[in-house]
Amino acid sequence: MPTHVLQSVLPGLLQQVPTTLLYWFVPSAIALLLGTLLCIVRVGQHRVLYWACTVFISFFRGTPGIVQIYIIFFGLPKLFWAVHVDIDGWPAGAYFIIATSLNLSCFVCEVLKGGYLGVDHGQIEAGKSIGFGRFQNFFRVIAPQTLQISILNLKNLEIDVLKDTSVAYTIGAMEILGYANRVISNQFGVGQLWILGVAAIIYFILCALLELGFTAASHHMERHGRRS
Numbered sequence: 001m002p003t004h005v006l007q008s009v010l011p012g013l014l015q016q017v018p019t020t021l022l023y024w025f026v027p028s029a030i031a032l033l034l035g036t037l038l039c040i041v042r043v044g045q046h047r048v049l050y051w052a053c054t055v056f057i058s059f060f061r062g063t064p065g066i067v068q069i070y071i072i073f074f075g076l077p078k079l080f081w082a083v084h085v086d087i088d089g090w091p092a093g094a095y096f097i098i099a100t101s102l103n104l105s106c107f108v109c110e111v112l113k114g115g116y117l118g119v120d121h122g123q124i125e126a127g128k129s130i131g132f133g134r135f136q137n138f139f140r141v142i143a144p145q146t147l148q149i150s151i152l153n154l155k156n157l158e159i160d161v162l163k164d165t166s167v168a169y170t171i172g173a174m175e176i177l178g179y180a181n182r183v184i185s186n187q188f189g190v191g192q193l194w195i196l197g198v199a200a201i202i203y204f205i206l207c208a209l210l211e212l213g214f215t216a217a218s219h220h221m222e223r224h225g226r227r228s
Contacts, residue, residue, distance in 0.1 A: 009195050012179055013202055020175040020206070023093060023165040027100035028158060034101065035108025042113050053109075060106040065099070066167055072099040073171045092173040100161065107157055115150030116142065148221045155214035159207050166203070176202055 041053045060068065073095040080087045119142060127141040169178025180199040184192050 006194075006198065009180070009183055009191075009198055012183065013176055013199055016174065016176045016179045017202065017206070019093070020162075020165050023096060023100070023168055023173070023175055024158075024162045026097050027104055028161060030097075030101040031104035031108045034105035035112060038105060038109035039112040039116065042109060043116055057106040057109060060103045061110070065103050065164065066170065068103055069096060069099040069167065069171060072102075092171045093168065095171060096165075096168040096173050100164070104157065104161055108154070111150045111153045111157065112146055114153070115146040115148075118149045119145045144221075148218075151214060151218050151221065155211060155218075158214065159210055162207055162210055163203060 038053050038057065041049045042057075044050065073092070076095065076098070077087050077090075123141055123145065124137065127137040132140060165175055166177040168175050169181060174182075176199050180195050184195055
């Protein structure tokens with residue numbers, strides 16, 4: 001790799017790492033909350049809410065994420081304008097976060113649902129038998145075991161979300177790949193492969209660190225589960 005390419009591009013790419021992590025973390029946090037609520041509805045008994053959530057989840061799981069980003073980016077301002085609210089000044093990243101949050105929450109819901117169905121029903125009954133209320137049983141028995149069963153699948157989702165932040169530049173939100181493409185454009189394609197290679201290495205390192213974090217959390221949960 002030419003040294004001058006590395007010296008000229010790497011600092012700018014590294015400056016985009018916090019923004020990239022923001023575009024990963026905020027949707028992940030929102031999706032965990034929204035996905036949990038959707039999961040509760042999906043395993044509940046309310047038929048109307050169940051079918052409403054099923055349609056919502058089916059749409060976001062069955063359509064390309066990039067299409068959803070465009071729909072939110074172009075459609076949300078028009079929707080708000082219909083009620084006389086102007087959001088045209090919002091940064092492009094906000095639309096990416098909204099679209100990604102909605103998309104990810106549907107996948108989180110299905111992962112958590114699978115984890116919940118994997119919880120031994122006898123454990124739930126045991127919690128009730130020792131006097132746990134509904135919410136106490138949820139937070140002390142159901143939620144921890146559901147998370148322990150689901151965490152490896154959640155890890156795969158989160159790695160995909162981190163990598164998919166690279167499409168944010170398609171609506172003008174600047175992150176690692178967006179900056180790399182801007183530099184390539186300004187240089188008329190000179191050093192394109194080297195610049196993209198450096199960007200790829202940064203993504204790889206971030207994903208590797210994320211995987212290590214989830215693996216450590218999984219091992220911690222297993223040890224805690226054995227002690228319990």
